[in-house]
Amino acid sequence: MWTDRPLRLALLASLLAAPGAAAPRDSASIRINATPVRDGWFICDAVSGPYALFAGKPDEKGVAVITLLDRRSGKFDTQGYQVGRADPGAGQVHWSLSRNGKPVGEVHGVNPGMIDDADAGLPPIVDVRLDDKALACRWLPRARFLGVDSRRSVVVTETPQGLVYQSFDFARRGAMTRSEGIQQSNIPTLRLLGGTELVGDRSGFRFANAGRVYFVQRPRSDEAATLVVTSAGRLAHSEKLVGFAYAPPLGGAPERVSAVLGPDAVWSGAGVDACRAAADAKTINDCLLDAMRKGGASPASIAFTARQIEAENPGYVSGWKQAGPIGIATVTYPFRANTNEGTVLVPATGDPIDVDAYQLSADDKARADYRATIGQYPDAFPVPPGTVSVEKLPTGGWRVSVTTPTAVCRACARAGTIVVGYNFDEAGHFLGAGVIAVA
Secondary structure, eight states: OOSOHHHHHHHHHHHTSOOOSSOOOOSSEEEEOSSSOEEEEEEEEBSSSSEEEEEEOOOTTSEEEEEEEETTTTEEEEEEEEEOOOEEETTEEEEEEEETTEEEEEEEEEOGGGSOGGGOOSOOEEEEEETTEEEEBOBOTTEEEEEEOSSEEEEEEEETTEEEEEEEEGGGOOOEEEOSTTOEEEOOSEEEEEEEEEESTTOEEEEEETTEEEEEEOOSSSSOOEEEEEETTEEEEEEEOSEEEEOOOOSOSOOOEESSOOGGGOOOOTTHHHHTTOSSHHHHHHHHHHHHHHTTOOHHHHHHHHHHHHTTOOOEEEEEEEETTEEEEEEEOTTOSSOOEEEEEEOSSSOOEEGGGOOOOHHHHTSHHHHHHHHHOTTOEEOSOOEEEEEEOTTSOEEEEEEEEEESSTTSOOOEEEEEEEEEOTTOOEEEEEEEEEO
């Protein structure tokens, strides 16, 4: 149960306040990126038909710019509507809509005071009638995020068990479902549990499933919210959402963490030497994490080390360089007998990329320079760390090249070098990697 119920309900009620001389102030962030780009009053993701409606905040004259999106064709119809004063009654709130002085529809919401403490989230607009169209709007309890475009809708809800991701693909939408109260939706196309809310410069929600990472990015500026899906670290899908609504935490989600590794993830390593005397791996790893907490390491840095420990490869970020949207982290592995440093690339979204873990592909081995080199030194292997260089590509993307020496043993003289190129798009999403030179 929330301890701030009156405050939360007041904030929700402000969204449903009568549009009049000024746009209502509210706790939720609603942004519409259809032309004209504007702050939102509400978004109606219709579950009863092939439409989505994006209503801008009414201006000082009570006029709201409303965009109706036909999801079958992707066509936008944007017009200004005069919004009438709120007409509350029996727990409901109604606003009339008129155009050129003629009534053309209405907006129907629910008084926030009628919603149970545990269910409140995004503003409860449940129906819109516009000309000959009647839209039943998607509303799910404890919704924290709603993002909509012509292809799909994405909803993140906060439950006592954690964050839940649901997507509703328009082409595969199911029948409309209704539960007790005002909940109405469809059966989701995809449902994921165990998400994390990310804060910082690239805030949003992160969910992982079967090698894929789903990142719902909530921008801090006037940019569009974005859904980015990566598979094994590579960009699988990205789309900008026409509009989104975001509500602050409700109190039952897992602890929020820093969005991705950044310069503040660098840690000094103070106290690590004492951990080497521990009796077993678990004690050593617990000692490392404890030293990081006592040494003021950032939450993102500690989370990274915890993931390294889970992979039986304990290490911490000891250095950082920024190359456009891509982070280049130096990782120290304090308990290794050999190769105590490595390089990790941090893309805009998705998991960090350990360049030392690169596996040669069939195409790599088919290169003429690789075959020539391996003929001279058949037992040679990469001996990290490599040197890193970055270039901006003519296409607008980025390439990070890692040149790693090769040798037939770690103490032996260098046999040659192998250069692996990691390609990113202009925004810093990882596209793929491959050998670009062997010598």
